[in-house]
Amino acid sequence: xxxxxxxxxxxxxxxxxxxxxxxxxxxxxxxxxxxxxxxxxxxxxxxxxxxxxxxxxxxxxxxxxxxxxxxxxxxxxxxxxxxxxxxxxxxxxxxxxxxxxxxxxxxxxxxxxxxxxxxxxxxxxxxxxxxxxxxxxxxxxxxxxxxxxxxxxxxxxxxxxxxxxxxxxxxxxxxxxxxxxxxxxxxxxxxxxxxxxxxxxxxxxxxxxxxxxxxxxxxxxxxxxxxxxxxxxxxxxxxxxxxxxxxxxxxxxxxxxxxxxxxxxxxxxxxxxxxxxxxxxxxxxxxxxxxxxxxxxxxxxxxxxxxxxxxxxxxxxxxxxxxxxxxxxxxxxxxxxxxxxxxxxxxxxxxxxxxxxxxxxxxxxxxxxxxxxxxxxxxxxxxxxxxxxxxxxxxxxxxxxxxxxxxxxxxxxxxxxxxxxxxxxxxxxxxxxxx
Numbered sequence: 001x002x003x004x005x006x007x008x009x010x011x012x013x014x015x016x017x018x019x020x021x022x023x024x025x026x027x028x029x030x031x032x033x034x035x036x037x038x039x040x041x042x043x044x045x046x047x048x049x050x051x052x053x054x055x056x057x058x059x060x061x062x063x064x065x066x067x068x069x070x071x072x073x074x075x076x077x078x079x080x081x082x083x084x085x086x087x088x089x090x091x092x093x094x095x096x097x098x099x100x101x102x103x104x105x106x107x108x109x110x111x112x113x114x115x116x117x118x119x120x121x122x123x124x125x126x127x128x129x130x131x132x133x134x135x136x137x138x139x140x141x142x143x144x145x146x147x148x149x150x151x152x153x154x155x156x157x158x159x160x161x162x163x164x165x166x167x168x169x170x171x172x173x174x175x176x177x178x179x180x181x182x183x184x185x186x187x188x189x190x191x192x193x194x195x196x197x198x199x200x201x202x203x204x205x206x207x208x209x210x211x212x213x214x215x216x217x218x219x220x221x222x223x224x225x226x227x228x229x230x231x232x233x234x235x236x237x238x239x240x241x242x243x244x245x246x247x248x249x250x251x252x253x254x255x256x257x258x259x260x261x262x263x264x265x266x267x268x269x270x271x272x273x274x275x276x277x278x279x280x281x282x283x284x285x286x287x288x289x290x291x292x293x294x295x296x297x298x299x300x301x302x303x304x305x306x307x308x309x310x311x312x313x314x315x316x317x318x319x320x321x322x323x324x325x326x327x328x329x330x331x332x333x334x335x336x337x338x339x340x341x342x343x344x345x346x347x348x349x350x351x352x353x354x355x356x357x358x359x360x361x362x363x364x365x366x367x368x369x370x371x372x373x374x375x376x377x378x379x380x381x382x383x384x385x386x387x388x389x390x391x392x393x394x395x396x397x398x399x400x401x402x403x404x405x406x407x408x409x410x411x412x413x414x415x416x417x418x419x420x421x422x423x424x425x426x427x428x429x430x431x432x433x434x435x
Contacts, residue, residue, distance in 0.1 A: 040283050042177030046184045047276050050198050051269075051340055053188060057133075058195040060268030063275055064132055064261035065199060067254035069143060072121070073150035076113055078246045080106070080158040082238040085297045085372070086231050087159060092298045101225035102232075103159060103217070110155050114148035121147055131262050142199045149206055156213040168216060175212070179205035241376040245367050248383035252360050252417070253282075255390045256409060263397050267406045270346035273336055278353025281324040285317050285361035289368055296372035310369045317365055321358030325351045352410050359417035366424055377431075381423040389416035 051059050083106055090099040121128070121144040128143065129135065160168050183205050187197030257275065261268045292313060296306055333347030363382060370378050389412050396402045404412075 038173045038177045039180075042180045044276065045181055046198075046201075047272075048339060049184065050188065051273065051276075051343070054195060054198065056269035056342060057265065060261065060265075060270075060272050061132060061134060061195060062198055063257045063272045064268065065139065065143065066146075066202075067257045068128060068132065069146040069150060070250055070254045071258070072117070072143075072147050073154075074243075074247060074250055076110070076151045076154050077250065078239060078243045079109060080154040081242040081246050082235050083155075084158045084293060085238060086228075086235045088293075088297050089234075089301055090228065090231060092301060095226075095228070095231075097224050097226035098228035098231060100223055102228050104225060106155055106158075110151040114151040117147040117151065118144045131258070133261065133265055136196070138196055139199065142196075142203050145203050145207075149203075149210060152210055152214065153206065156210065156217060159217055160213075168213065176205060176209050179208060238371075241371060241379055244379045244383045245371065248386050249360070249364060249367075251390050252386045252413070253357075255393075256413060259390075259393065259397070259409065260406065264404075264406060264409075270343060271406065273339070273343040274346050274350050274353050277328060277332055277335065277350045279357050281321050281354050281358035282361045284320050284324070285358070285365070288313055288317065289361065289364050292365060293368040293372060296369050300372050300374075306369055306373060310366070313365050313369075314362065317358075317362045321355065321362065324354045324358065328354050346406075349407060349410055352407075352414055356410065356414040356417055359414070359421055363417065363420050363424060366428070370428070378424055378427055381427050382420060385416040385419040385423070386413070389413055 047062070050062060054062075083102070086102060087099055090096075090102065121140060125137070125140045129137075129140065132139070180201060183201035184198060187193045187201050191197060193200065257268075257271060260271045292309075296309060299309070300306060329351040332350035333344055336347040336350075337344035367378070367382055370376070393404060393409060393412060397404055
């Protein structure tokens with residue numbers, strides 16, 4: 001133990017100059033980036049493995065199942081999106097007792113919500129299975145469990161995020177990838193459970209990690225509690241604008257996989273391959289978004305100006321997007337051919353997908369800072385383009401003779417993100433200046 005403490009002290013001293021140079025926000029982004037890359041690497045390893053061993057249509061079902069859960073999980077995402085700001089603000093003001101009371105109430109909400117979610121999934125079971133082109137009721141049980149966990153996992157991450165508890169995030173970022181890879185190999189490769197094993201591995205791994213996180217959180221948030229009526233009013237006021245941001249963001253991220261699985265079944269394996277590479281810009285930018293909102297909320301609460309923070313974050317995000325788009329335009333097709341030759345024809349669309357997900361993340365960066373300022377009018381520019389694009393694609397495909405191709409779907413969604421970026425930026429630039 002003494003040797004560990006000495007090593008920890010030496011590492012801390014060695015990193016002190018870098019931490020001072022980056023500042024609190026930059027250091028937090030770096031820590032979160034490094035931690036989350038473990039989970040991303042594990043996901044990539046699992047997807048490469050599944051893409052090689054599963055039948056193409058089974059592999060094409062993995063991402064749509066996750067997208068289904070994400071769309072069903074809009075209510076908890078909205079609630080906890082608003083709660084992050086409240087937890088962060090209460091802690092910055094030293095109101096620990098009120099913070100504990102809020103977290104306790106959120107756990108009650110999660111308990112009720114997760115129970116109702118299981119009931120809802122079973123009511124919609126035939127609709128879900130038909131849309132995903134699945135037959136076994138096993139997948140309904142897995143989706144129900146994933147939906148129930150969607151009430152608890154964001155709560156745990158919201159607490160970690162608001163408290164800047166990067167040690168706890170490190171535990172999650174190291175245990176989860178190991179469990180995911182190990183369970184996937186055991187259930188898919190050793191027990192030959194195929195798609196069922198791939199989904200079960202994700203559910204079991206998440207359950208184990210989530211259990212540990214909440215044991216820790218409950219232990220460290222026990223103690224006296226005080227009413228937080230003023231903060232409750234502020235949080236309720238935040239729910240409507242947060243619902244617009246979360247809905248449009250969730251729709252933008254998940255619509256393409258659900259639409260293609262439903263209406264363009266044969267393209268679903270190819271889109272899953274595109275998604276694996278094309279989502280990398282979003283994964284690279286996610287640590288910025290993860291850290292940005294609580295930092296911006298705390299700075300705004302203390303009266304600091306947020307313009308510089310926003311400009312620097314937007315500039316860095318733009319560089320990441322440009323770099324990945326250029327890279328994928330060159331190497332995506334050879335990479336997909338190396339992975340599985342059937343995926344190679346889809347390599348030409350990876351850079352488009354990378355542009356789409358990158359712009360989505362750029363818009364999310366802008367939204368986080370605006371929400372931290374309590375500036376909500378931008379929301380219409382943020383939400384309307386992607387909502388109209390997704391709604392238009394679905395209506396044309398479902399109720400007219402028009403039939404979309406995969407490139408047309410991707411370009412339409414990318415155009416919606418470009419329009420969102422332009423309209424939101426223009427509105428923020430030309431409105432009356434505010435801190």
